[in-house]
Every structure is written in C-alpha cells, then in structure tokens.
Amino acid sequence: MVKKLLVVLFLGLITVMNAQEESIRFGAKAGLNLANITGDGTENLDMRTSFHIGALVEIPLSDKFALQPELMYSAQGAKFEFSDFGLTDESTIKLDYLNIPVMAKFYVVEGLSIQAGPQLGILLSAKEEGEDSIDGEYEEDIKDFVSSIDLGLNFGLGYQLEAGIFFEGRYNLGLTNINDDDEAVDDSSVRNSVIQFSVGYKF
Structure with a gap:
C-alpha cells in the first residue's frame, strides 16, 4: 500500500511539472484538529484538541477539477481519563506527524469544492504526558510503540473566496494499524481519526 501511495504522490509531482505555470496557485493554511484514536481497547x-499548519499547491486540471498536494505538520493523538477506587489518571497521547495529502478537488459551483484523496503520514514524535494519583506528573517517549508510517484517506469540503482566502473542513480516516508494540499480549489494532477545520490563503 505504501508503494501505491508513493506512485500517486509521484504522479502528482509530474502533473505539477507539466501544468501551466500561470495556472498553479501556491498557498498556506492552518487550523484546528479534533483528533482521536479508534479501534481495540480505545473506549476510554x-x-x-490540537492544530495543523502547512503549505499547499493547487493545480487546475480543468474548469471543474484540480489536484492539491499538501505538506502539513499535524498534532494528533487522544486523551485518557481514569478514576476508580480512589485512583486517578489523566494523560494525553501526543502523536506529531508530517502529513502529505494529495487531494482531488471537484468544483460543484464556483468556489465550492468536494475533496477526497490519500494521505501519507510520517511520525515525527510520540509521547504520553499526564498525572496520576501514584506517581504524580509523568512524561514517556512512546515512539518505539507507534508505527512510523500512517496511511489514510481524506474526505472534505472547501470554499474559495475571490480574494484568495479559503476555508476547508476535512475528515481523515486512518487505514494503518499504528500499534507497533511487539511485546503487547494482545494484537490490538488502533487507527488515527482526525477532524480538521482550516483557513488559508492562496497566492
């Protein structure tokens, strides 16, 4: 699957090189992440709530279709709270990624687009930070237990103003099991799940 995604990214770069220079628009965006981890044993x-920020390029393919590769820093993960028998534990799983989405865009009407496309995520860091009633505050590096590659699919909507400002809403569905703990008793499967709201500007 990684090879297939790399082929898609490569084809996107070829399209960039072949597109007319005056039709390409570069931009930047940032916004809100509502991130979670779903799958086995994630009920609690x-x-x-975190953020994302990065750069993009929009390549028109026709009046209705465009391709939009992006390079994004995305802070993801989940929060955990436990309280029972007088014991408490509150922690945050912080997974930081360099994400490379390639979005296909279809303009329904002028300015309004439906978007979908694959995403390659490269893990930059993974930590668990929190406080419990026994040890107090703690911080643990968990990068060795998290997969270094995360593949996903993005679905969303976008609206572009004539002035260059745009707004996007997107859902990232994780496809890769990010559990990479070889010593775990059970072979649990967990995946990233992220809702994103962005505002940006195209030059």
Whole structure:
C-alpha cells in the first residue's frame, strides 16, 4: 500500500511539472484538529484538541477539477481519563506527524469544492504526558510503540473566496494499524481519526 501511495504522490509531482505555470496557485493554511484514536481497547479515549499548519499547491486540471498536494505538520493523538477506587489518571497521547495529502478537488459551483484523496503520514514524535494519583506528573517517549508510517484517506469540503482566502473542513480516516508494540499480549489494532477545520490563503 505504501508503494501505491508513493506512485500517486509521484504522479502528482509530474502533473505539477507539466501544468501551466500561470495556472498553479501556491498557498498556506492552518487550523484546528479534533483528533482521536479508534479501534481495540480505545473506549476510554477522548478527542485531543490540537492544530495543523502547512503549505499547499493547487493545480487546475480543468474548469471543474484540480489536484492539491499538501505538506502539513499535524498534532494528533487522544486523551485518557481514569478514576476508580480512589485512583486517578489523566494523560494525553501526543502523536506529531508530517502529513502529505494529495487531494482531488471537484468544483460543484464556483468556489465550492468536494475533496477526497490519500494521505501519507510520517511520525515525527510520540509521547504520553499526564498525572496520576501514584506517581504524580509523568512524561514517556512512546515512539518505539507507534508505527512510523500512517496511511489514510481524506474526505472534505472547501470554499474559495475571490480574494484568495479559503476555508476547508476535512475528515481523515486512518487505514494503518499504528500499534507497533511487539511485546503487547494482545494484537490490538488502533487507527488515527482526525477532524480538521482550516483557513488559508492562496497566492
């Protein structure tokens, strides 16, 4: 699957090189992440509110279709709370990624687009930070237990103003099991799940 995604990214770069220079628009965007981890044993996890920021290029293919590769820093993960028998534990799983989405865009009407496309995520760091009633505050590096590659699919909507400002809403469905703990007793499967709201500007 990684090879297939790399082929898609490569074809996107070829399209960039062949597109007319005056029709390409570069831009930047940032916004809100509502991130979570779903799958086996994640019932007690809640959304982590965080952010994303990065750059993009929009390549028109026709009046209705465009391709939009992006390079994004995305802070993801989840939050955990436990309280029972006088014991408490509140922690945040912080997974930071360099994400490379390639979005296909269809303009329904002028300015309004439906978007979908694959995403390659490269893990930059993974930590668990929190406080419990036994050890107090703690911080643990968990990068060795998280897969270094995360593949996903994005679905969303976007609206572009004539002035260059645009707004996007997107859902990232994780396809890769990010559990990479070889010593785990059970072979649990967990995946990233992220809702994103962005505002940006195209030059």
